[in-house]
Amino acid sequence: MFLGLDLGTSGVKALLVGEDQSVVGDASADLTVARPHAGWSEQDPADWLAATRQALAALSAEHDLSAVRGIGLSGQMHGATLLDASDRVLRPCILWNDTRAHAEAARLDSDPQFRALTGNIVFPGFTAPKLLWCREHEPEVFAQVAKVLLPKDYLRLWLTGEHVSEMSDAAGTSWLDTGRREWSDALLAATGLGRDHMPALVEGSEASGGLRPEVASDLGLPAGIPVAGGAGDNAASAVGAGVVRAGDGFVSLGTSGVLFAANDGYAPDPESALHTFCHALPGRWHQMGVILSATDALAWFGRLVGADPAALTGSLGALQPPGRSMFLPYLGGERTPHNDARIRATFLGLEHATDTAAATRAVLEGVAFAFRDSLEAMHATGTRIPRVIALGGGARSDYWLNVIATVLGLPVDIPRKGEFGAAFGAARLGMMAAEQGGAELATPPEIARQIAPDTALTDAFDDAYHRYRTAYGALKELS
Structure with missing residues (x-):
């Protein structure tokens, strides 16, 4: 079997698929969004872990997770999860639909290299302007930032102990040279960051690390099974739908x-x-x-x-x-x-x-x-x-x-x-990472x-x- 974990804005979904890609079972756990000010949208990353545990506990009550051979991740994009050198979360994650950084986004977008390298406008919901906002409005937090992770990649850190992202999600940060599929040092420097602040990059169908023994034991999963790079929610849905x-x-x-x-x-x-x-x-x-x-x-x-x-x-x-x-x-x-x-x-x-x-x-x-x-x-x-x-x-x-x-x-x-949604696409990517398969596994429904x-x-x-x-x-x- 293969497991797909989808970290959405309103909840975490866990989906099991069999070797023939049929759905074996699923479970979910709800999340809430905090809106402390107009235009703000935040979540506590600790709630993501708790919801993932809850969903997996419900799934394991009905299914033997020891047969899982690979895990894939998908999730809400653009969120700024800020960690210090000890991987401690420094503040609530600023989510994709948070618009507080609209002025910072406009400032970055006025720099021609952002559109030239990323292929996109710098939108207020993207990750880079949120870090610029943090540097200017929460300098004490910004000074401690050692790593910036996207939401699903914080789940990966818990599962594997690795700081890793993948191309589809990274493309929504305004820091990726999208044509070359690598971080841009110039764009990072424009927000006061360097490549050492970024996770390593893999393709979504590649393994990003193995499941840590202590987490595997806690969740009833086999230790060491590959966790695929995965995808942002829409790219994962596309894999699930064969698009x-x-x-x-x-x-x-x-x-x-x-x-x-x-x-x-x-x-x-x-x-x-x-x-x-x-x-x-x-x-x-x-x-x-x-x-x-x-x-x-x-x-x-x-x-x-x-x-x-x-x-x-x-x-x-x-x-x-x-x-x-x-x-x-x-x-x-x-x-x-x-x-x-x-x-x-x-x-x-x-x-x-x-x-x-x-x-x-x-x-x-x-x-x-x-x-x-x-x-x-x-x-x-x-x-x-x-x-x-x-x-x-x-x-x-x-x-x-x-x-x-x-x-x-x-x-x-x-x-x-x-x-055929994001969790199913994530499970397919987990299958690709475990079996070294590719697009042939992403068939249309x-x-x-x-x-x-x-x-x-x-x-x-x-x-x-x-x-x-x-x-x-x-x-x-x-x-």
Whole structure:
């Protein structure tokens, strides 16, 4: 068997797969986020270890973990976990959706070498500006920093005793020379750091170390089994869904939203605000459009009207043309293509006829229009994806997938029931590390059905999208 551990923002998931890649069992444990100030988002790394122990304890109650032959890791990206020379955590981890470092990000982004070497804008949520913020606002902490680890790599340190990261997650720090797949001394120096502050780098499918005997004994796992480099959450999901070759793509409806396209080569276009990162497999990269509020937008609206999000979408019936009401889903700012930490969401065109169903449709449409922004940015770079696989909790809504298919003009494939997320991709990477396998192990899932664009409504949704773009311009002026 092989074990995948996914450290998400809201919880840790542990997933067991068999030699045939079938799911044997899974367990999870919840995490909470602290928001001590507006725009801040933090977690205590000790809580990650506790949640991992809890999830593995639940898994071991049902399954014999002594048969596990390899472990893979995936996790939330961009978090700044700061350690001193004794590997003591110096402060709570600053998470991916923390925007306190927006001024520092803009300052780094004004240095041309960052875009030139990383292939990306320096976004406020990335790791490098957080260290610059720490140097300026918490100098006593910064002075003690000996190592900077990404969240899943702190789990790795506990499991293996090694300071190691891998290419896909490292690409989201603003310190990686993404084309060369190595740390950049020049970019590190710009934030007052050196290569000695960084973990070693491996490919996601390579072993990063062996499981420490004391941890193995505690968790009921075999000592010394390889822990793969793993991947950031979206690259891991791509491995889980078999999205590893040029032309493969997925759309993920999670807390945030992702439109993901695999690439065989390095094709950055930072001005588009697309993320161009290393993939979890050697010699591969990917482009990714990221919207910060996807199911989060629907959950927010559900709280506002006192209704369950699944009930809101489940009562909508057949796809309808967009109405006058419009929602721009920028509850916590936006990444692709706007790179705007300050902009906020808004409803437009509300009228007496706007009921809960109409407002729900507006929320779903607004998220779909944000995905189209990302697709058009990809098209500008020459990237084409003929279809997308639907992933994430929001993909349970057929209505939402119909909207997305029609807005993007792409068929949306729905996998047959099974596990194809980040934890599954992590387990696959664990299998690759143990068996020295590669992309041939990352096969696409069996597709249960496909939702095609509703061509009768294409023009109506195109018109609504152009109104959405106009509304963004007006909102930008007011922000």
